Amino acid sequence: MRNLIAFFKRFRVFLVFAVLQGLALSTYFTYLNFPRAQYLTSASIVNGQILTIKNDVTKHFNLSYNNYKLQKENIALRKRLPQSFIPIQSNIFKIDDTLYHQQYEYIAATVINSTFDKRNNYFTLNIGSSQGIKRKMGVFSDKGIVGIVHNVSDHFCVVKSVLTEAINIDVMIESTGAFGLLKWDGGNPKIGSISGISNDMKMKRWSKIVTRGGSGIFPRGLTVGIVSSFKPVEAKPLWDISFYYSEDYRKIQRVYVIKNLLKYEQKELEAQIPPDTEE
Amino acid sequence: MRIFIIHTLRFVLFLFAQALLFNQLEIGFGIQAMIYPLFILLLPYNINIFLSMLIAFALGFGIDSISNTYGLHASAAVLLAYLRPIIFKTFEPRDGYEDTQEMNFYEMPTSWLLSVFGLMLLIHHFWFFTLELFKLNEIGFILQKTILSVPVSLIVCILIQIVFIRKPSNK
Numbered sequence: 203m204r205n206l207i208a209f210f211k212r213f214r215v216f217l218v219f220a221v222l223q224g225l226a227l228s229t230y231f232t233y234l235n236f237p238r239a240q241y242l243t244s245a246s247i248v249n250g251q252i253l254t255i256k257n258d259v260t261k262h263f264n265l266s267y268n269n270y271k272l273q274k275e276n277i278a279l280r281k282r283l284p285q286s287f288i289p290i291q292s293n294i295f296k297i298d299d300t301l302y303h304q305q306y307e308y309i310a311a312t313v314i315n316s317t318f319d320k321r322n323n324y325f326t327l328n329i330g331s332s333q334g335i336k337r338k339m340g341v342f343s344d345k346g347i348v349g350i351v352h353n354v355s356d357h358f359c360v361v362k363s364v365l366t367e368a369i370n371i372d373v374m375i376e377s378t379g380a381f382g383l384l385k386w387d388g389g390n391p392k393i394g395s396i397s398g399i400s401n402d403m404k405m406k407r408w409s410k411i412v413t414r415g416g417s418g419i420f421p422r423g424l425t426v427g428i429v430s431s432f433k434p435v436e437a438k439p440l441w442d443i444s445f446y447y448s449e450d451y452r453k454i455q456r457v458y459v460i461k462n463l464l465k466y467e468q469k470e471l472e473a474q475i476p477p478d479t480e481e
Numbered sequence: 482m483r484i485f486i487i488h489t490l491r492f493v494l495f496l497f498a499q500a501l502l503f504n505q506l507e508i509g510f511g512i513q514a515m516i517y518p519l520f521i522l523l524l525p526y527n528i529n530i531f532l533s534m535l536i537a538f539a540l541g542f543g544i545d546s547i548s549n550t551y552g553l554h555a556s557a558a559v560l561l562a563y564l565r566p567i568i569f570k571t572f573e574p575r576d577g578y579e580d581t582q583e584m585n586f587y588e589m590p591t592s593w594l595l596s597v598f599g600l601m602l603l604i605h606h607f608w609f610f611t612l613e614l615f616k617l618n619e620i621g622f623i624l625q626k627t628i629l630s631v632p633v634s635l636i637v638c639i640l641i642q643i644v645f646i647r648k649p650s651n652k
Contacts, residue, residue: 215530215531215563216563218531218534219534219559219560219563222534222535222538222555222559223556223559223560225538225552225555226538226541226542226552226553226555226556226559227552227556227612228552229551229552229555230550230551230552230553230556230612233551233552234551243546243549243551244546244547244548244549246546249546249547252497252501252547253547256501260505315548315549317504317505317507317548317549318507319507319508319509319511319512319513320513320550320613321613321614322613324549326549360549388614388619388622389511389622452507
């Protein structure tokens with residue numbers, strides 16, 4: 203017993219060091235995969251307020267560029283309004299159509315904090331659960347997809363962006379329909395990669411990449427980027443595809459969060475698939 | 482009492498400067514300037530090591546919670562506070578630290594500051610980037626980030642000392 207106490211006395215500095223180190227590292231590795239409480243992240247009330255004040259200053263830096271982008275999007279949307287069409291045959295064009303059922307709703311948001319040069323980059327948005335945000339909702343901007351909601355508090359949420367290692371959004375090449383998973387290898391915020399496309403598929407440079415919409419997070423056909431290069435993976439029958447993101451994540455400010463109204467229905471149906479029994 | 486107030490003020494300033502200013506600066510090539518190691522260097526020489534580790538932990542966690550790194554800065558800061566007395570002992574000048582109050586740019590010789598603080602930054606950055614990437618096959622990227630970031634942090638920290646610390650009048 204005395205030896206034990208002597209041991210603790212001798213190594214007490216190192217023990218305190220080990221405890222603090224363990225605390226920090228366990229938080230890091232658990233939060234990376236699944237955040238349990240939001241008070242340690244930028245979604246908490248205090249940090250959210252601090253970042254809101256910061257954003258009040260920095261949001262003006264790209265104001266004219268962002269206004270220009272919004273204006274262009276408004277033009278594109280205005281073109282599709284019923285007022286912009288001339289009815290060629292009257293009583294064919296209808297707005298309240300029972301053939302179409304609304305599946306996706308969009309909530310506008312502002313990015314109040316973002317990074318792009320870390321290994322895993324998270325964006326903080328100025329909306330939270332009181333605006334109807336939940337975990338695992340998709341986020342996109344007018345030019346391309348942005349990420350998936352990772353953690354939510356009352357008035358803020360943290361988005362795991364496409365600039366993280368294990369984002370795994372299912373995307374496809376628009377022309378051929380070949381699909382794979384989106385990854386980011388950590389270097390350049392302009393370039394992402396796709397894994398899982400078999401290398402007997404035909405590939406073409408500059409072909410467009412869009413979301414596949416399989417997991418119910420993103421609707422089908424949102425722009426992701428264009429293929430910049432591809433080469434076969436060594437010893438595997440797969441392509442290693444790099445592509446340019448269509449959105450510039452270094453100056454992103456306005457985004458939309460996607461609310462899938464039929465997600466529950468899809469998940470319920472997919473849960474009925476029996477698991478594989480034969481190994 | 483004066484020392485207590487000075488260091489509390491510095492704690493807050495370094496926390497917000499790092500989280501809101503230097504973590505937002507994105508220079509490219511994986512460079513990340515970190516200035517809060519300077520706060521740990523400037524703590525009083527004879528501070529209790531438990532206290533300094535706790536202060537470093539709190540500072541790191543504060544930065545983490547604003548910039549969504551979940552404990553990375555805390556881990557690196559605690560490591561730095563733990564190694565601080567050991568490094569000081571290794572690089573002790575011939576006549577000791579008897580009449581030094583603070584390890585700043587004016588009180589210590591420049592060669593001492595460059596070697597000790599450079600080594601502290603090297604350890605801190607290497608630990609931080611290793612944990613951040615945490616893969617053996619990305620060792621090249623870890624080294625690139627470390628080697629490019631250390632000079633940037635060192636220069637920024639020396640500039641901060643020149644600008645903000647008052648020169649002692651008797652020297």
